[in-house]
Amino acid sequence: MDKPQKFETQAIRQQIGTTHAQEHSTPLYLTSSFTYENAEEMRAAFAGEIDKNIYSRFSNPNTQEFVDKICAMEQAEAGYAFASGMAAVFSTFAALLSAGDDIISCRSIFGSTHTVFNKILPKWNISTSYVDLKDTGLWQNAVKPSSKMLYVETPTNPSVDLVDLEWLGAFAKKNNLILVVDNCFATPYLQQPIKYGADLVIHSATKFIDGQGRVLGGVTVGRKDLVDEIYAFSRSTGPAMSPFNAWVLSKSLETLAVRMDRHCENALKLAQFLEANDQIDWVKYPFLPSHPQYEIAKAQMSAGGGVVSFGIKGGLERGKRFLNEIKMCSLTANLGDSRTIVTHPSSTTHAKLSEDERIKVDITPELIRISVGLEHIDDIIADVSQALDHSN
Ligand SMILES: *Cc1c(COP(=O)(O)O)cnc(C)c1O
DSSP: OOOOOOHHHHHHHOOOOOOTTOOSSOOOOOOSBOOOSSHHHHHHHHTTSSOOOOBTTTOOHHHHHHHHHHHHHHTOSEEEEESSHHHHHHHHHHHHOOTTOEEEEESSSOHHHHHIIIIIGGGGTOEEEEEOTTOGGGGGGGOOTTEEEEEEESSOTTTOOOOOHHHHHHHHHHTTOEEEEEOTTTHHHHOOGGGGTOSEEEEETTTTTTOSSOOOOEEEEEOHHHHHHHHHHHHHHOOBOOHHHHHHHHHHHHTHHHHHHHHHHHHHHHHHHHHTOTTEEEEEOTTSTTSTTHHHHHHHOSSOOSEEEEEETTHHHHHHHHHHHOOSSEEOSOOSOSSOEEEOGGGTTTTTSOHHHHHHTTOOTTEEEEEOOSSOHHHHHHHHHHHHHHTO
């Protein structure tokens, strides 16, 4: 048998069939519905007896190509693509959970996911029990008869803390929990949670997968029986990814490996620069030996990712002055872009948490997050360095 193709090759060569024009690049299928030869073919398509597209809310060739690639990269059985990362997150919960169910998660998760847990799911009597990401010894205490799902991010946003995926997979299995991992920060190029027992993996494709800050997208991949339920929910409720965004994102995947290599190389160099700078209190980056979970990072990630967080001396006011002195890098809420992005989570992305909640997840006032882009590292360091000098 042929050897399975390598990651980089699948990302490029896994293409849907071409049309009569024999395009080299996959064409864009901007169509809301699909036609049939006759009544019998149409009946069979609707009955699910033949593999034919029906309507782009259900499936579309561009969306299918994107999903097929992500499944290959994550070693997943099946998947469904959504209009945004949050549509993927919410639809996964809505499809798999019922009134009375409890989710176990950590407060160190994406801000909007936290809002879904605290403000949206309680409307349907779905609750969330929070555990401390770093204190896994206490997690067993959170398990109760209503526990149904375990939901984590690793590395987390914005503190770049990690969970040991091997431990997590075993814990979920032992307690009969559906393990869902938001793999947005690592991308499948650096880390594949399914290998460690994750049942589902979620991505905000808006971030490193697009990588150029152009479109929103999300995807959930994993166990086929679970994805079938997510598909049944989504095909009737309409959170589908647009064919145009799927076309953009499938192209983006062709360059994911080379982009991530450079993101990681630049991020490590920036982290090393920051660690050596006396204006910085602390730096966190998974592949710096000073990261408290460096050994876990080395075991489950092939490189440290594109996000560095650090604490600037002088706290909140200094942090604001630092942002105001930044010249080249962008001040924006996104991450995973070719452009380097600097944010101050406690006043922006995580402002909805209370001060107390923020401190619990290490989002301290002095924390600055940099999503390191693909500009030349000398220019990135020069900008950060001059902003440190001028904000002093
Ligand atoms: C951005 C993000 C999301 C949400 O994705 P959108 O595409 O913005 O809806 C979810 N999880 C993480 C970790 C993210 O960074």
